[in-house]
C-alpha cells in the first residue's frame with residue numbers, strides 16, 4: 001500500500017532532573033541490581049517544576065524548526081497523553097496557543113502508551129482525506145503526576161518527557177498499520193480521575209458501589225498495575241501487531257530495517273523480538289536512560305535516531321506499542 005507519510009522534522013524534551021535507581025534505593029526497598037535486571041532501566045528524567053504541556057511545547061518547537069515550515073501551515077495538532085494538565089482546554093489547544101499554530105484543528109488522543117502510534121495513524125488518515133498538508137503529533141507525558149513513590153513495583157518504571165514530529169504526505173512510500181484494543185476495564189492497568197467535587201447532590205458511595213468490588217483494593221490516587229498480566233499481554237501483543245501490519249502489505253518482519261518498540265521494559269522487548277525472529281541489532285532501545293515515558297517513548301527514540309543521523313532514505317521503520325486499556329498497535333513507514 002503506497003500513500004505513505006514522511007517526517008519533516010522531529011523534536012524532544014527531556015527534563016534535567018534525573019532519578020537514578022540508587023536514589024530510589026534511598027527510600028524504597030529496592031536496588032539498582034533488581035531494577036536493572038528486571039527492566040533494563042538505570043535512570044529516568046522527572047519534571048519537577050513545569051506543567052506537562054510545557055514539555056510538549058518545547059518538543060513541538062524543535063520539530064517545527066527542523067521542518068522549516070511555519071506554525072501557521074499546520075492544519076492539525078494531535079496530542080497524545082495520559083495526564084493532561086487541564087480537563088479542558090485540551091493539551092493540544094494549550095500547545096497550539098504556545099506555538100502560534102492558529103490555523104490548526106486541535107485534538108487530544110488517549111490510547112495510553114500506544115498513543116503515538118494511534119496519533120500517527122490518525123494523522124495519515126487526515127492527510128489523505130482532507131485539505132490538511134502538515135500534521136503536528138506531540139506525545140507529552142508526566143507520569144510522575146500519577147506514580148505512587150511509595151510503591152516499588154510501579155515507581156521505578158516510569159519517567160517524564162515529550163516528543164513531537166511534523167508529518168506530511170508522501171504518495172509513493174509504503175505504509176501499513178494494525179491497531180486495536182482489548183477493552184481492559186482498569187483492574188489490570190489504570191489510573192483513576194481525581195475529582196474534587198463539592199456537589200451536594202453527588203453520592204460517592206453509590207458510584208463506588210457501581211464500580212464494584214473489583215476496585216475496592218485499588219488506590220484511586222495512583223497508577224495501578226498488575227505487572228505479570230501486563231507482561232503477558234505485551235509479549236503477545238507486540239509481535240502480533242508487527243506481524244499483522246506486515247501481512248497487510250505483503251512483507252515479512254525480516255524486511256523491517258529498524259524496529260522502535262514502546263520502551264517499557266527490556267525483557268518485554270527482547271521476548272517480543274525473539275518471537276518475531278528480528279535480531280536485537282535492528283531494534284532501537286533507549287529505556288536505560290528514560291524509563292517508560294508512555295506515549296512519548298517511541299517518538300523520543302525517533303528523534304534520537306533522527307538527530308544522530310541514523311534514519312536513512314528507503315528504510316522501513318516499524319513502531320510498535322502496547323498500553324493501558326489494553327491498546328496495541330504497529331505502524332510501518334518507509335522513509
Ligand SMILES: CC(C)(COP(=O)(O)OP(=O)(O)OC[C@H]1O[C@@H](n2cnc3c(N)ncnc32)[C@H](O)[C@@H]1OP(=O)(O)O)[C@@H](O)C(=O)NCCC(=O)NCCS
Nearest residue numbers: 029030031034038113152153156227228230231264265323
Ligand atoms: C513490573 C515487573 C518488572 C515486575 O517483574 P516480575 O519479575 O514480574 O516481578 P513480580 O511482580 O513477580 O515481583 C517479584 C517480587 O519482586 C518485588 N518487587 C517489585 N518491584 C520491586 C522493586 N522495584 N525492587 C525490588 N523488589 C521489587 C515484588 O514485591 C515481589 O516480591 P514478593 O515475591 O516478595 O511479593 C514486570 O512484571 C513487568 O515488567 N511487567 C510489565 C510492566 C509494564 O510494562 N508496565 C507498563 C505498561 S505500558
